[in-house]
Amino acid sequence: MNVNIRRRQCLAASAALVGLGLAPRLVHAARPRPVVIGLDAEFRDRTSTSDEAIRRGIEFAIADIEQAGGVLGGRPLQLLSLDNRSLPARGVDNVRRFVAMEDVVAYFCGKFSPVVLECLPIVHEFGLPLLDPWAAADRIVDNGYSPNYAFRLGLRDSWAMQVLIDELAGRGIRDIALFVPNSGWGRSNVAAATKHLESRPELRMCSIEWHNWGGETDLLDRYLTMLEKGAKGLVLVANEAEGAVLVKNIASLPASRHIPVVSHWGVTGGRFAELCGGALQEIDFCVVQTFSFARQRNDAARRLAERSVAAYGVDDPLDIPSALGIAQAYDLTRLLALAIDRAGVTDRAVVRAALEDLPPHDGVVRSYPRAFTPDSHEAMALEDLFLARFDARGRLLPIGSEQ
Numbered sequence: 001m002n003v004n005i006r007r008r009q010c011l012a013a014s015a016a017l018v019g020l021g022l023a024p025r026l027v028h029a030a031r032p033r034p035v036v037i038g039l040d041a042e043f044r045d046r047t048s049t050s051d052e053a054i055r056r057g058i059e060f061a062i063a064d065i066e067q068a069g070g071v072l073g074g075r076p077l078q079l080l081s082l083d084n085r086s087l088p089a090r091g092v093d094n095v096r097r098f099v100a101m102e103d104v105v106a107y108f109c110g111k112f113s114p115v116v117l118e119c120l121p122i123v124h125e126f127g128l129p130l131l132d133p134w135a136a137a138d139r140i141v142d143n144g145y146s147p148n149y150a151f152r153l154g155l156r157d158s159w160a161m162q163v164l165i166d167e168l169a170g171r172g173i174r175d176i177a178l179f180v181p182n183s184g185w186g187r188s189n190v191a192a193a194t195k196h197l198e199s200r201p202e203l204r205m206c207s208i209e210w211h212n213w214g215g216e217t218d219l220l221d222r223y224l225t226m227l228e229k230g231a232k233g234l235v236l237v238a239n240e241a242e243g244a245v246l247v248k249n250i251a252s253l254p255a256s257r258h259i260p261v262v263s264h265w266g267v268t269g270g271r272f273a274e275l276c277g278g279a280l281q282e283i284d285f286c287v288v289q290t291f292s293f294a295r296q297r298n299d300a301a302r303r304l305a306e307r308s309v310a311a312y313g314v315d316d317p318l319d320i321p322s323a324l325g326i327a328q329a330y331d332l333t334r335l336l337a338l339a340i341d342r343a344g345v346t347d348r349a350v351v352r353a354a355l356e357d358l359p360p361h362d363g364v365v366r367s368y369p370r371a372f373t374p375d376s377h378e379a380m381a382l383e384d385l386f387l388a389r390f391d392a393r394g395r396l397l398p399i400g401s402e403q
Contacts, residue, residue: 034078035071035346037062037336038098040091040119041110043083047240049321050111050269054133055081057329058108060307061337071340077333084110086214088118095119099126105346106131106336108329111239111269113137113185114213123149129352131336133328134269136160137188141377151355151372153332153365153379154324155265157185158192160288161235163385164262165196167286168233169203171260177207177231179222179246181238186210189237189264206230216242220249227257236263240270251279260284262387269322273394280390289388290380291324291365292398293317301364304330318395324365331363335371335379 039058041051062077070076080101084091091109098104099122106129109116113135123130124145132140132152141152168176178193180186190208197205207229209222223246226234236243243263250258265288273280293305304327305317312320320326338361339354340346356377361368371379387399 032070032075034076034103035105035340036078036080036101036103037333038094038101038104038107039079039081039110040084040094040098040107040115041081042086042112042115043081045086045270047270047275048086048111049271050134050325053320053322053325054108054110054329055079056308056311057133057326058333060304060326061330061333065334065337071337072344072346077337080104084112084115086112086115088115091115091119092122095122095128099128103346105129105340105348105351108133108332109135111135111266111325113140113188114183116140117184120145120150127348127352129336129348129355131332133332134325135185136264136266137185138192139184139188147349147352148377149352151332151377151379153328153335153371155288155290155380155385156192156378157188157264158195159382159385160264161189161192162196162382163288163387164235164264165193165200165203167262167387168235168260169200171233173233173260174202175204175206175230175232176235177209177226177229177233178205178235179209179211179219179226179237181213181242182210183213185213185266186237193235204230211238211242211246213239214241216245218249219246220252223249227259231259233259234261236261237266238263239266240268240272240275243267243272244275247276247283247285248279251282258283261286263287265289265324268396269325271321273390273396276390281392286387286389286399287396288385289324289396289398290384290386291327292386292388292396293320293323293327294398297366298362298364300362301327304364316395318397319393323396327364331361331365331368332379334363335361335368 042048043051082094098107108131111134116135130150136155136157207226296302343350343354356372356374388396
């Protein structure tokens, strides 16, 4: 089924249930009452693919949990998706809806850190666990709240900046420019890059330039400004639309004016390679990642790849867009189910505490000796990161495993 058609059907079903005031309890009378997982994501963003990937990862995990008997002795899990349209205010409204539904035990966010950051006060005022499979701003988890209701299985901006800056340094590049969105996500990366550079005094941040989140059609002037200030390498923080504009701008210049671009993973949350076209192969561009179906670490990962190929109607799992969103949402849903069973109830505060005390779990993305602790709500680590490149077919391949 076409992804956009499936997305619209999902949204229509969710909206209908909410509008009738029946969501999410409208289930067959013979079945036990479901435990509901919310998802607030950017479903109507025209270039996004991470929203669909996250949704599929949750649904794949729910199906596996159901096959194994559900949670709490037989209760099914049910997903309720709401669209934030990439707008923080809509995200806040959606989280308030989830809070008001007593069967919603936790909710997943989408890829946009600015949306998630605005939701943190509501999450903590009402004690609704937030599960983050994509949004990378450090402050989502390092939020200052106690108890902390935000849990992430994904990338942190501080990790991304360290890996990207060190990659340029490893190539002998000492003069670095940073290009970031004018948003909370951009400011998070500026802070992370600045802090890392304090430990690398031989490097110089010669330019920090800003772009607007959405609506940019030409970034050439800002790229030329970075060159004029002496940049020999560029750390890019952008989503797919702005990233593609910059790639085309760079490719339009003579090769002598191209500098290497190392990118945060925001560009991989949408139709980036398609938007770039052939320009992407004309410049030196790599991006940080945490998961790839090119590296299937166990049977669970292989099964997930097979199911994803079938769901997306492709022949190669490397053709699946935003694949890390599938894997990370899958693992995070499995961890939530473990926490619900460990809690023995759906009380949100008890489930939050159980997330900090999970048993070891061998996931698709990695093995989790203990996914979260009271002192760490990050399920991944710096060593999980790697760099990847897009090939001529638009597939994202870990560097060193190009086919």
